[in-house]
Amino acid sequence: MRTVIYTNFDLCTGCAICQMICSEHKTGGTNPRLALLRISPGRNGLIHQPEVCQQCQNAFCLKVCPVEAVYRNKDNGAVIIDDSKCTGCGLCVKACQKSMIMLDKENKAARKCDLCGGDPLCVQFCPTGALQIVKLGGEKDE
């Protein structure tokens, strides 16, 4: 069964706590720009649109990886990059049409949301419930 983060844009306050905890966890320091999820500001601040990796069923990143560094976790369906195999070639970054993968220039590897192993910190820290964990079901998602 695939687990994804569902976003309620109407509840997002733009506080960026999700991005701060993500970057803190993944890089050891805080900067929303280095988070593996994004908040797109609406004009005039009327809305904020959180954007997260959908752990695609038909994941382009997984398809294009030349060294099979991108794989799917069998338990929660998350699409994960194996750091030990990733060469940092950037093909997955280009392939993701939602721009949810970024290259870490320091260790020359691609980085993407791995759902923190199943219990994402962004969801835990979101103060309003704008981010939720949803388990998808049904035959078509098998």
Add this chain to the structure above:
Amino acid sequence: MSNGWMGKFLTVNLSTGNVNIVDVPQWLQDQYVGGKGYAMKLLYDLLPEGTDPLAPENPLMFFPGPLTGTLAPSMRACVATKSPLTGLLLDSYFGGHFGQEIKYAGYDGIIITGRSDKPVYLWINDDKVELRDAGHLWGTGALEANRAIKDELGDSTIKVSTIGPAGENTVRFALISCEYNRQAGRGGAGAVMGSKNLKAVAIRGSNTVRVSNRKEFLSAVQQGYVELKQSPDVQALVDTGTASAVPFANEAGLLPRRNYQDGTFDLADSISDLGQNNHYWLRSEACAGCPIRCSKVGYIRTGRYAGTISDIVEYESAGLLGSNLEIGDAKAVTYLSALCDSLGIDTISAGSVVGFALEAAEKGLIDKSTLPQNANFGNAEAAAEILKNIAYRKNELGNILAEGVKRAAEKIGSESESFAVHIKGLEVPAWGPRGNPGIALALMTADRGGCHQRGLPLGYELAGEPWKGRILDRLACSGKAEIIVHEQNYLTALDTLVKCDFGHFGISAGTYLRLLKACTGREFSEEQFLELGAKIWNLGRLFNLREGLNPAEDKLPKRFMTEPLPSGPCKGHYFTEADVKLMLTEYYNLRDWDSSGYPTKETICKYGLNDNQKFEIK
């Protein structure tokens, strides 16, 4: 660095175009921590004595603190300069995301001096710093310019602070707009920016802010979240922001009406959270890292002002642009507030200045033909017209009012001084102090002039919150100084971090100190932290005295000393000279200042303010 600090200042000289990245001296970090600490020390050291606030030599500085940009809940940053409104120190605080971005770009502060010979904006992309032409942006509204710069640089995530037309025209209460809905509002920092021909500062940063002990820090952050959740004051802000203070202040008799003549307003509810929620609120908005989300954003759906997009009309704005002008229509007040945001003027000073002008016109002290038609209390259209005339310094009256009420009263003369409601030149916020001696003392002694954010004892004086275990007598003058000194010291220390006023309603001192220690590695006891605040407060006083403050200006506007409050629970109350003297004597004593309000030599030595260690830009 893994201690919250970035360790660098960015210095920009607009006259020469020189840009430098300099190390923050260790002694400065040790002794002044950040935020307000850096602001007061650098203002004292960098400003040549007696500098005209609108001269190129006046530094315009932005300071986050060590906790800004981390996960510590509800952190902000400040702008510091010499105020063109008061001629004294100015530290003006803003939330949003701009302060955090300063850190992400790698800096603990931005220090801007000089004056560009043509309009420019500053583009800071980490260590790539550039002055770009802003000729095409000159004349645009503060929010319009923000949008235009993001479009021009092709990145909507860049954080931008701007000035509007009022800043360009050096209106003395012009503000700096720090991203949507967040302003360094008070004291005229926008005029200083305009005097430098600097339209905006745009920042994008790719560095991370790292803390010393990650595990302990996250645990302290979680503790902060719990405390915020448990605080009823904070939960009220989550639900209704500061707008719900309107009915509270109205019941307590503090809500300014008709240029602070009265303290109650029969239409208070309609301009409060109730009216605002009905007419335009749609959702909550938050600053970076803040779970409180006190902003309420929306747009006016119907009527004359349909389509106006606005953030919450904060309590102060509702008080000054609403009840103070006797405007009881939430939509009209929202429009006026949004207009001020776009023109780039402080809503508090703006409402005070317009109220002053309307009263002067009523009393026949200014020629009615210089005012818009039907310029009376209650007429929002006329108020809007006056605000535009001020921002563009359009006609003679607009030009006079653009100088603030103190200078306007000097110009208009005769009895107008008796209803020019300011302290040290800063228009008084929406807390009419009659019947509230503690509030009066906080306003009289606030370091930047008549300001409500330097220890207003609302809870202790009005809401029955016990001070050291006892409930205070609201009307007593004696005994209030102790609270004010404590609050000023504590808030000053917190403003080195830099805290948000609302966060501190919930987060305990212990948790702030835990956050500070886990972030920076530096341990403060509560007592040491208060000492830090006292030291910085004293340095601010020394700066003000050096720049010509006469301590006799620690006083209340005449209106509150001569006119009994006409309504509310403290009807009939006003302050006597003896009341003020009693409060100030207690205050100066507790501050270890002499009876005239000067810090004594011993006090100066006690806080180490006699040493000659000076910050210089080479």
